[in-house]
Amino acid sequence: MSTELIKVTINEKDFHVPKGSRLIDVCRERSFDIPSFCYYADLALQASCRMCLVRIEKMPKLQTSCTIICTDGMVVTTQSEEIEKAQRSMLEFLLVNHPLDCPVCDRGGECELQELTFDWGNLEERFIEPKNARPEKYLSPMVANDPQRCILCKRCTRVCDEWMGEDAIEAGNRGANTVIGTYGGWLNCSECGNCIEVCPTGTLLDGTYRHQARPWELTQTVSTCTYCSDGCQMSLGSRGGELMRIVARDRYVNGLNGEFLCIKGRFGHPFVNHEQRLRTPLIRYQKGGKLIPATWDEATRFAAERLDLIAEANGRDSIAVIGSPRLTNESLYALKKFATEVVGTENYAIADAFSLTTFFDNLGGPLATHRDIRQAKTIVLIGGEPEELQPLTGKQIRQAVRNGGAKFILINSVRIRLREQASQFIHIRPGTEEAAVLGLFSDADDSRAAQKLGIDTGELETARKTINETQGDIVVMFGNELSDEAQAVVAQLPKVFAGVGRRVLLHPLPLFNNSVGAHDLMEGDKSVFELLDGAGESIRAMYVAGSLLPMHTRPREDALGKLDLLVVQELFETDTTRFADVVFPAASFAEVDGTFTNNDGFVQRVRRAIEPVHQSKADWMITTQLARELGVEFGFEMSASAVFREIAARVPAYANLRYPVLKDESQPVQVKHVIAPQRDLSTEIAAIRRAVEDMDESLKPIEETPLVGHELFRLGTLTDKVPQFHLLAAGNPKPETFRISPLYQITIDESLKREPVMAG
Ligand code: SF4
Ligand code: SF4
């Protein structure tokens, strides 16, 4: 939008607003209330509800303010008898076929139609004709549908198309019979539930929470998602110690994701109150024996005594400490403090899918925020699959292209769905991402790199030309395919592409909610692989907070069994606790205070929505208790904010941060990662050149586009506790009838009924 100001008069008051401003936004920003249903900022215009009417001087009829761009000298009236009459008539029409069943509607109490009817509607209905009646049904395991409540604002279809790129729902039929429906009667989409979130009525509903609680019974707690590294802000609705639902609705929260959440963030929470949560500490008194419930004092003493004995017999470095990138910054900090100040071992590591150390050591420009991605002029994505692994980033890329006109250079061996948005898709051989980094870095290796990538040399040249001609922001993103050397080169691309009129920003795509925080607070020189390789030899004991990933344990299945002592703190029994001698029950993200650092570098608050279930405790508290048993007092006084104060005092990137500074989720605070000067990358480039030489030229780029949900629906420790995820992981079979919960397909022994199904 232009910075030039123009004069607009609204209800006899003069304002100066930027040229190009939309009238509905201008009115609302200046506290003139304008009702609307179909207008939704940052989505294509629909202009169908006609609730946003205003009178504009010199225009013949009432105008829809959502379609009007302000012009200099415009004189506007937002409230008058004429406007009110028109708005009341519109509401009366909208309610003609509406069942008015607010007392049994899940949206009752937080429904925009209900609110606007109270504020702008008539109290009496004049239509006495029979209403169109349509039965309630499910559209998928996650999305329930009551078609009669629809006001055809089409927010849902636009969100599905523009945010998700899926077009899974559309309006069918005509006139008074128009309904929102699916193709083929059953939703096979990414099940994000954003159509539910933006629906202003109770037409699309959370199928997992249906008829469980009324909105006003829920205590809302703003917190941060515990799944991917995007760090969506969300509102946890709890009642009586139980987490009932999660929404991102901006009436409760206004974070970096607006009203967006993906399936995991929105529907993946039932693990919190799941019956399989660990209830008490457990001790395995003999190798090969059973885990036996114990008190906290017994288990802590048991672990501490054995750690002491092992350190005495084998030295301090025989004890390894491993943290999960799912833990809060506070818990990771306490864990590293335990490793270095209590045990005195150099053997500590993060159980993440890949390390960000060389990336941050060479960081040549700021991290891109999600807002930067949305407003970028050019986006370069090397590897990765954000629409499945960091869905908010995927949505920002899509909107930057579709609604913002950004150029999108996609470099991938797979035809991922985002290629539909790409202005240039460089389809490379699997495992050659580093050759692409070399090609982007300079033209010196173009022909060699292109040969290995299996592309024309000109494709690299075109990509560099697009980048070098960009006026505005360039965002460079990468997935987990890059080696440390290639990450170092990507981190320095802001120096390579620096130019007048553009910023070059970086956006790593790690997999976990606190991968960046784990890097900042606990990254050491060791990898989990090295520590596991030493199990039973130089490493005699391990203290693991969270669990190891299958990528760590599968190639070394017997490693944990070789230890003299394994202490684990977890929510559930896992493949890691299977070998544990002591297990402490840890509290979930919904039960603790703390912070996560997302892939924007934003440090965002995690807030306790319910009391810790059973006897579980926050991970940092467990570590503090174990340290105390070993004779070291951390002095955190049972307060997460005290841990965070110590982080701020000791970790330079987090200097001066405090919980009150982080309290407003609409103004997230970015951690101060050091921006490195331009580096001599000759060592890294030489290593990449050697790797490129060895690349296999016989492989072919992958032609199939992976199925929607192939990563999102994958069952992990947490999503395994959500029955609906089992349906999706089993291919989302269409049930025999949509009129009762699709969960009826799961039998009592949790297996899926797989009888042939018919359309309902
Ligand atoms: S759940 Fe998401 S992808 Fe599926 S129809 Fe709704 S908005 Fe579209
Ligand atoms: S289902 Fe909801 S969002 Fe979609 S058109 Fe109907 S009222 Fe609007």
Ligand code: SF4
């Ligand atoms: S995009 Fe990531 S952070 Fe956002 S809701 Fe999904 S899993 Fe959570």
Ligand code: FES
């Ligand atoms: S909000 Fe303007 S027509 Fe619906």
